[in-house]
Amino acid sequence: MAAVYKFTDDCEDKMLLGNKGANLVTMTRIGLPVPPGFVISIEAYKEYKRTGRLPIADIEDALQWLEGHTGRRLGNGLMVSVRSSAPVSMPGMMDTLLNVSSKAHMVSAVKKIFGSWDNLRAVEYRRLHNIPRDIGTSAVVQAMVMGNRDDRSGTGVVFTRNAITGEPHLFGEYIGQAQGEDLVSGSRTPSPIQELRSAMPEAYAELEKLAHTLENHFHEMQDVEFTVESGTLYLLQTRSGKRSGQAAVKIAVDMAKEGLISREEAVLRVKPEELKALLHKRIQSVEKHEPLAHGLNAAPGAAAGKVVFHPIEALRLAEKSEKVILVRPETSPDDIQGIAAADGVLTSRGGLTSHAAIVTRAMGKPCICGAEEIKIDLKAEQFEVRGHVVHKGMEITIDGTSGAVYLGTLPLEEVEVTEELRELLSWADGFRRLGVRANADTADMIKLAKTFGCEGIGLCRTERQFNAPERLSAIREYIMARTPSEKAEALEILRGFQEEDFAAIFRELEGLPIIIRLLDLPLHEFLPSETDTDVPRVREMVRELREVNPMIGHRGVRLGVTNPEIYRMQVEAICQAKSVVEPEVKVNAAVMIPQVITVQELLWVKKQVKAAGLRVGVMMETVRACMRAGKLAHEADFFSFGTNDLTQAVYSFSREDAEKKFLATYLRLGILQDNPFEIVDVKGVGRLMETAIMWARRNKKEIEIGVCGEHGGEPRSIRFFHQIGLDYVSCSAFRIPVARLVAAQAALQEKADKPAEKVDTA
Ligand code: PEP
Ligand code: MG
Numbered sequence: 001m002a003a004v005y006k007f008t009d010d011c012e013d014k015m016l017l018g019n020k021g022a023n024l025v026t027m028t029r030i031g032l033p034v035p036p037g038f039v040i041s042i043e044a045y046k047e048y049k050r051t052g053r054l055p056i057a058d059i060e061d062a063l064q065w066l067e068g069h070t071g072r073r074l075g076n077g078l079m080v081s082v083r084s085s086a087p088v089s090m091p092g093m094m095d096t097l098l099n100v101s102s103k104a105h106m107v108s109a110v111k112k113i114f115g116s117w118d119n120l121r122a123v124e125y126r127r128l129h130n131i132p133r134d135i136g137t138s139a140v141v142q143a144m145v146m147g148n149r150d151d152r153s154g155t156g157v158v159f160t161r162n163a164i165t166g167e168p169h170l171f172g173e174y175i176g177q178a179q180g181e182d183l184v185s186g187s188r189t190p191s192p193i194q195e196l197r198s199a200m201p202e203a204y205a206e207l208e209k210l211a212h213t214l215e216n217h218f219h220e221m222q223d224v225e226f227t228v229e230s231g232t233l234y235l236l237q238t239r240s241g242k243r244s245g246q247a248a249v250k251i252a253v254d255m256a257k258e259g260l261i262s263r264e265e266a267v268l269r270v271k272p273e274e275l276k277a278l279l280h281k282r283i284q285s286v287e288k289h290e291p292l293a294h295g296l297n298a299a300p301g302a303a304a305g306k307v308v309f310h311p312i313e314a315l316r317l318a319e320k321s322e323k324v325i326l327v328r329p330e331t332s333p334d335d336i337q338g339i340a341a342a343d344g345v346l347t348s349r350g351g352l353t354s355h356a357a358i359v360t361r362a363m364g365k366p367c368i369c370g371a372e373e374i375k376i377d378l379k380a381e382q383f384e385v386r387g388h389v390v391h392k393g394m395e396i397t398i399d400g401t402s403g404a405v406y407l408g409t410l411p412l413e414e415v416e417v418t419e420e421l422r423e424l425l426s427w428a429d430g431f432r433r434l435g436v437r438a439n440a441d442t443a444d445m446i447k448l449a450k451t452f453g454c455e456g457i458g459l460c461r462t463e464r465q466f467n468a469p470e471r472l473s474a475i476r477e478y479i480m481a482r483t484p485s486e487k488a489e490a491l492e493i494l495r496g497f498q499e500e501d502f503a504a505i506f507r508e509l510e511g512l513p514i515i516i517r518l519l520d521l522p523l524h525e526f527l528p529s530e531t532d533t534d535v536p537r538v539r540e541m542v543r544e545l546r547e548v549n550p551m552i553g554h555r556g557v558r559l560g561v562t563n564p565e566i567y568r569m570q571v572e573a574i575c576q577a578k579s580v581v582e583p584e585v586k587v588n589a590a591v592m593i594p595q596v597i598t599v600q601e602l603l604w605v606k607k608q609v610k611a612a613g614l615r616v617g618v619m620m621e622t623v624r625a626c627m628r629a630g631k632l633a634h635e636a637d638f639f640s641f642g643t644n645d646l647t648q649a650v651y652s653f654s655r656e657d658a659e660k661k662f663l664a665t666y667l668r669l670g671i672l673q674d675n676p677f678e679i680v681d682v683k684g685v686g687r688l689m690e691t692a693i694m695w696a697r698r699n700k701k702e703i704e705i706g707v708c709g710e711h712g713g714e715p716r717s718i719r720f721f722h723q724i725g726l727d728y729v730s731c732s733a734f735r736i737p738v739a740r741l742v743a744a745q746a747a748l749q750e751k752a753d754k755p756a757e758k759v760d761t762a
Contacts, residue, residue, distance in 0.1 A: 003044040003055035004062045007037050016041050018085030018138040023238050030217055032210060033234050036069050037142030038062040039085065045114050045136045054110060062141070063103065070143050075101040079144040082109040084116060086137040088129075089239060092332075092355055093122040094137060098181060099144065106141065113139040124336055145234045147179050147227040152200065155180050155227045158193050159241045160211040163221075163361065164300065166243065166250025166420075170194075170211060173351050180225060180236070189370075190351050206233045214238055219260050221251050244300050244361050245278030246418070253420045256427075263427045264748050270424065272715040272738045273363075278421065279734060280366065281412040283399055289406050292396070293385045295346065295371025297403035298357035303344030303366045304397040304409040307390055309381045311338020318342065319664075325396055327383060329376050331356040339363070344398045346405060348374045348383075366400030374405075414734060417452060425453060425737055428744035434721065435728030436739045437513075439708055441465060443504040449733040453740060456513035456588075457505075458640060458730020459708035462570060463521040465501050466494075475526045478566075479545075480537055491569045498570060502577035502589075511586040515640060515708075515730075516574060517619065518567045518605075520594040522547065522555040551645075551654055556595025556619075557605060564608040571609040578613075590615035592640060597624040599631050606635070619708075621645035626688045630695035633703050639696060640730070641689055643709025643717075647676050650685050677710065680717035690724050706730055715742045722746035 005011050005021070007028040014022045021039035028034050044055050063074065072078035079101045084094035095116035097109040116122065117137045126133060147155035156174035163171055173190035175183055176199060182188045197204040207226065210233070214222045223241035227234050243251065248270050256266035280301030283289065305323030308314045314326045318341035326342035328335065330349040339345055339359055344366040347356045351370055360367035376383045381392035388407065390396065397410040417425075437458035438449035442465070446457060466475050474497065478490035505514065524545035533539060547553035560567040571591060578587040593605055596618045606616055618625060618632050621642030625632060629639070648655040653663075655677060666672045680686055696703050706728040711717035713735025721729055722743060731739050 001041075001043055002058065003041055003047070004058040005039045005041060006062060006065060007034060007039075014087045015135075016043060016138070018042060018087055018140075019089060019239055020083065020085035020237055021138050021140050022085075024140065024142070026217070027214075027235060027238060030213065032213065033232070035143040035145050035234050035236065036066055037080070037140060038066065040110055040139045040141065042087070042136045042138045045117070045138060048111075048114050049136070054107060056107070059107070059110070059141075060103070063106070066141075066143060074103060074106070080106060080141050081144050082106065082113055083140045083142070084113045084137045085140045086117075087135055088131050090122060090125055090129075090131070091242075091358060093125045094119070098179070100141075110139045110141070113137065121336065128336065128340060142236070145227045145229040145236075147175075147229065148177050149229055151177060152231040153177055153227075153229050154196070154199070155183060155225075156190070156193060156196065157183060158207065158211070158224050158226065159243075160215050160222045160224065161241075161243075161247070161251055161254075163223075163241055163243045163247055164297065166247035166254065168254060170208060174199075180227065200228060200231065203228045203231065203233045210235060215255075215260065219255070219265075221247075242358050242361055243274075245274040245276065245280070246300060248274040249278060249418070249424055250420045253424050264431065266424060267428045267431060267741065267744050268748055270741060272742050275421075275738050275741055278418070279415060279737060282401060282415055283397060283406070284411040284413045286399065286402070286404075286410075289410055291404035292388060292390075292407045293371050293373050293405040295348075295368035295374075295403050295405065296351065296357070297399075297401055298369040299345075299361040299365060299367035300401040301344075301366040302397060302399045302401070302410075302412050304395060304412065305343045306393050307383075307396055308342070309376070309378050309392060311335040311341075313392075314338040314342045325398055327374075327376060328356070329378070331359070339365070344368075344400065346371060346374070346396075346398050348372055348376050360400075366398055368398050368400055368403050368405060371403075371405060417737065421737065425740050428740050429453070430744075432740065432743035432747050434718070434726065434739075434743040434746070435706070436736055436743060437706070437708075437728050437730040438733050438736060439712075439730050440733060442501070443508040445733060446505060446508045449736060450508075450512075452733050452736035454512075454733070454736050455728070457509070458515055458706055458712070458728060459592075460505065460514055460516045462498070462517060462519055463525075465498065466526060471497050472526060476538075479523050479526060479541055487565065491565055495569050495573050495576075498573035499577045499580075502574050503581050506577060506581040506587045506589065507585060509585075509588075511588060513588040513590070515590050515592050515617065515638075516570075517592045517594055518560060518570050520556045520559075522550050522553055523559065524550070549654075551648065551656060557593050557597075557601045558595065560593065560605050560608075561601060564605075567605060567609050571611050571614070574614065575612060590617055590637065592617045592619050592638075594619045594642065595622060595645070596620075596632070597622045598628060599635050602632065602635050617704075620689075620692055621649070621709075623649050623688065626692035629692035630699045633696040633700040636703070638704040638706070639692070640705070641692075641707040641709060641726075643680055643685060643689075643707055643711045644677065646688070646709065647681060647685050650681070650688060651676060679714055680709075680711040680720055682720050686720055686724070693724060693726075704728075713739050718742040719746045719749075722750070 012022045012025050017039045067073050079099050082097045100106050100109050147153050154176040158172035172193040174193050174196045175190045221241045222238045225237040252266040252269040255261045256263050283302045305325045308324050314324045317324045323343045325344045327346045330347050345356050345360050347369045357369050374383045374385045395409045397406040437456045438454035439459040440446045440449045441461050474493045481487040527542050530542045615637035617638035618636040619642045620639050704727050708730040712729035713731025
């Protein structure tokens, strides 16, 4: 293995040359106009780390070759740049040295690049992006071309497609008579790339042609640095371009249609985070609001929060769960933690390829760049715009999709599903095995979930239907009732409400399946707190129903066993609504019993409710139910894992308190890697689920098993649910597109990981 590779050598190994180095070799091989150079490999970096020695003889040989190739000597007509090149992209995190004009300078420059792998911001960036520390970097030495030579020179950064919308045209910036660092530092304001077309039409046409060549080769949208020296175009660097969620989807779909990639590849290309970004919020009735200022629409979505001027302040407030907008003249890689903590970023300088723009787009956060009318005073912690002074702590709303800044917190709403997203998700639907259902409790929520493509409702929590004032008072009447006839009267009123709700839900479903969970909530949750009422009877009931541990108290099926009339009433309401609606549309309803621990509970409830024609399933959310899954499977028509309560039970963490009290500390100290209420705990909860599935299927092979806890919409958890053979995930409406995408990716990745199966099914 050599220590130094010329761009003309036959090696494109990214683990040896890093991304940039390997791409330069590839670009040279496919005949692109790349200034010549060589790469001091990652192996050489590792050797340097071990011994402190660089491969000087090999570097000298390569330099001699470069001088021969260019016909110039270093320091005498030839200058070189020295840049870092790691196997993973870490934009702007390590050092770059330009205008290096002596051998000695070049050798100190290489050492500096190697040293910068361990600088603070690179270390922090790796931590944030889970990049291993030991992969290392190479150093790329390249002949410099002069973008500032004359009036037919210049430099720019161009994306081969629009990085915000995904439209298939060049997108980027250009500065005449300038070097690359003028663009990066923001010291001069760039012009849109389209101005190159009028300034130097031949160079622009050449750039367009090369953009096609690059995409045809890499099958990916590229982010290209170029320089024009006296009318001649050179490409200095290319890499996969970072893009907004909207652009990611459009580019994947367009490229599949153009035949550049397959539909499978298109589905695999879009990251769940990118999709989430696409489903970001926007300002409600935006036309009614007068913007305070405008900037460049650098990363889409809207966010509102308190203005802060320092990244550290953003971190401090975000830790207290406050929403913040980080306002800076421009951002630098040192601000990465503050950007990660903020809800959105606003800068007064910098363009669409500035640091703030690229980083926020990748993170899926709204960002406005280059809002030049905003005059920021960092010391006074305020900005001034057209006579308004906005101090630290005041609230603003930014719209990264339009570039408008507003005073105050404006109401935000989610975006609708675009045509391209619809198409991509329909391809995904063809690849996935997991079903995707929604957790929804009302006809309105079901309507919304249908627009996101749900295949049914995996969890309808009936207690949510008692929230409206007239319903709340009806259930309070039931709780307060002193005699059986008072109870029956109150239940009759509730039955009416439930029947109405279920009929509306069934009509909205138009035949899609629904799992209705019978009442789970402890009754005292329907009562006011003792201090909020003067009614003696209510106070008395509050005291009577009070529990020390309500989350593991008199709730779920325990309530159904002690108060069977509630479940009876609910099931009768479902059956009645079904018979009313059935003549119009088919009703596919099932009921589910929460908090079950033993088959006797299930048998008892089944006997009580006589759920004629309805399937009856068990919510798997207690440890005992999982351990008795085989037995339960005999009596249950289906299972659905309630991973919220199951996590609570497995960890003995209260799901109400853990996140507020100690989880953040556990995560900070690395005692736990992830929040188990967010990402399913594969090693504990996951194992229990696997055990339960194994016993259930052993006894009833065809039993339907899904998951309806919050984890059902979380990408890493969905991959696990696919792996353990669940039939479907059920999640909140806004997470459905992500669930459809990730379920397809899990199936495609599984296929790719098992070549034998791939051959069989081909
Ligand atoms: C669960 O416990 O995972 C669940 C879905 O039910 P709930 O959150 O209503 O307890
Ligand atoms: Mg539960």
